[in-house]
Amino acid sequence: MIDCSKTANYFAEKQRMTKKHKLNGGAYICELNCANCPLNSLNNGTNDKISCSDFETLYPEKAVKAVQKWSDEHPQTTYLSEFLKNYPNAPLDDEGTPKGVCPHTLGLMDIDNCDDNCIKCWNQPIDGGEE
Ligand SMILES: [Zn+2]
Known part of the structure; x- marks a missing residue:
């Protein structure tokens, strides 16, 4: 929120x-x-x-x-919300992001100073994904 x-x-x-x-x-x-x-x-x-x-x-x-x-x-569609839609039982870490995975390591280069604080990467909005 x-x-x-x-x-x-x-x-x-x-x-x-x-x-x-x-x-x-x-x-x-x-x-x-x-x-x-x-x-x-x-x-x-x-x-x-x-x-x-x-x-x-x-x-x-x-x-x-x-x-x-x-x-x-009207919550923003983010990489995280989409991921959790597809993998609702994925193990999450303390920040609520998927354990050990960051969109950055999957090739999403929008945030180039990704410091393993991956909530930043996961919370990026997906354009046009709004419902
Ligand atoms: Zn990251």
């Missing part, structure tokens, strides 16, 4: 939720329809007709809670 009360996590998860991206004109727009967005006044638990950025400013705890809920309901 990702702790969205940490600022960096909050923004990363909000980005994953809204899929905000840059248009050709330079403006930013969310791919997520506002009507479906947990931060929208329809869904955020307040009756204030305010924008999502005003909601964050005025109700930071509620904004964190909304993103946290979404994050919990």
